[in-house]
Amino acid sequence: MCNMPIGVENFRELIEGNYYFVDKTLFIKEMLDSRSKVTLFTRPRRFGKTLTMSMLKEFFDINTANSDIFDWLKISSAGKQYMQHKGKYPVIFLSMKAVAAGGYEETFSLLKAVVAKLYRQYEFLAKSAAISDDEKKYYVNVRQGNEFYSYADLVLSLGNLSNMLYRHYGVKTIVLIDEYDAPLQYAWEKGFYDEMVSFMRQFYSEVLKGNEALEFAVLTGVLRIAKESIFSGLNNLRICSVTSKSYNTAFGFTEEEVAGMAAALQHQDRLPELKEWYDGYNFSGADMYNSWSVIQYFQEGCKVGAYWVNTSGNGIIRKMLSGMEQERAEDLHRLMEWKTVAKQVSEGVIYEDIGRNSDDLYTLLLNAGYLKCVRIRDDLYGQEAELKIPNKEIYSLFGREILANMMSSGAVSGLRG
Structure with a gap:
């Protein structure tokens, strides 16, 4: 019997270990067909974003050219025009999920350490004949995380790394940035958002905007940060959110x-229970299950539970619930009765404006995975969505996290329990 891949986010480890595997490799075909220069995928936490990024790195990375782990997977049957891209590009894979600690200075220092660790994967650049002596000194400074390496050096670090790799290999670079918005969410919660967004705007622009060394880039996150605040001037950005038809x-x-999966594990009789508890997400018409919770369910011997607890950064939601108006509390109570509410939602979030628009909470709840979109239509103000709790697991978490915050703020006084 295969083990369930609990916490396994490395694609090679998943394939080479004795883990149950759901083959999503045709995602690579879709990526190549789209030919988008920069693509941002926003999905709730624990829906396989990091594993997908690891899969992309494993497929495209020039250092895995001799790997055969894709030979029996779906992408291998898609055609030579796709497999010819395997192992052809230098790849930069940076995760931002851990860049959140203390205040701005601590977070900035942590990012320097994360970038230094990234640079250490490319030790050959310090001796490359394609790199100038000054660039080699810069490389060593960043790699070692020297104290005298500056704000400007860090801003330029991803762009410079992609350029050095391009000249070393003579092939343009693929850039993968996982959980790109994690430092921004943390900074907003802790009160240093302005400083952080100013830095991140420059940090991302240097590698994504007008970079001749870039083949393409993929970013993942929970929320799309509005273009005006972080992706200003980036005209090559494609957004694939929970309401987008592509990659659904x-x-x-x-x-x-x-x-x-149920058939392979001889648990077909559990399908109705799985559907009640972990199905119900609607990604632009595609009916989807929470993959993390399904895997946990089988690992725990088909025991139902709210396995998604503590997987989301909910500081923003807690702030928005504090001092909640009675009208919004009634809407949330309506959701707890398995009814729908109609709200304006948007793909982009401008943190400075959170709280000014009473519907911002619902955009956050939709993107964070607490609600599903039953129906959506465009109107003069953007998009109006009919929203609903997707399944029993989220109903349980909704009551625990959302209503608990409402009660602590006094917003549920007078409502039925």
Whole structure:
């Protein structure tokens, strides 16, 4: 019997270990077909974003050219025009999920350490004939995290690394940035958002905007930070959110994939229970299951539970619930009765404006995975969505996290329990 890949986010480890595997490699085909220069995927936490990014790195990375782990997967049957890209590019894979500690100075120092660790993966650049002596000194300073390496050096670090790799290999670079918005969410919660967004705007622009060394880039996150605040001037950005039609089955499990897993594990009789508890997400018409919770369910011997607890950064939601108006509390109570509410939602979030628009909370709840979009239509003000709690797991978490915050703020006084 295969083990469930609890916490396994490295694609090679997943394939080479004795883990149950849902083959999502045709995502690579879709990426190559789209030819988007920069693509941002926003999905709830624990829907397989990091594993997908690891898969992209494993497929495209020039250092894995001789790997055969894709030979029996779906992408291998898609055609030579796709497999010819395997192992052809230098790849930069940076995770931002851990860049959150203390105040601005501590977070900035942590980012320097994360970038230094990234640079140490490319030790050959310090001796490359394609790199100038000054660039080699810069490389060593960043790699070692020297104290005298500056704010400007860090701003330029990803862009410079992509350029050095391009000249070393003679092939343009693929850039993968996982959880790109994690430092910004943390900074907003802790009160140093202005400083952090100013830095991150420059940090990302240097590698994503007008970079001749860039083949393409992929970013993942929970929220799309509005273009005006961080992606200003980036005209080559494609957004694929929970309401976008493209890639709508790439993250999470489809009903067919869950049925296949249940059959392989000889638990077909559990499908109705799985559907009640972990199905119900609607990514632009695609009915999706929470992959993390399905895996946990089978690992725990088909025991139902709210496995998604403590997987989301909910500081923003807690702030928005404090001092909640009675009208909004009634809407949330309506959701707890398995009813829908109609609200304006948007793909982009400008943190400075959070709290000014009473519907911002619902955009956050939708993108964070607490609500699903039953129906959506465009209107003069953007998009109006009919929103609903997706399943029993989220109903349980909704009551625990959302209503608990409402009660602590006094917003639920007078409502039915």
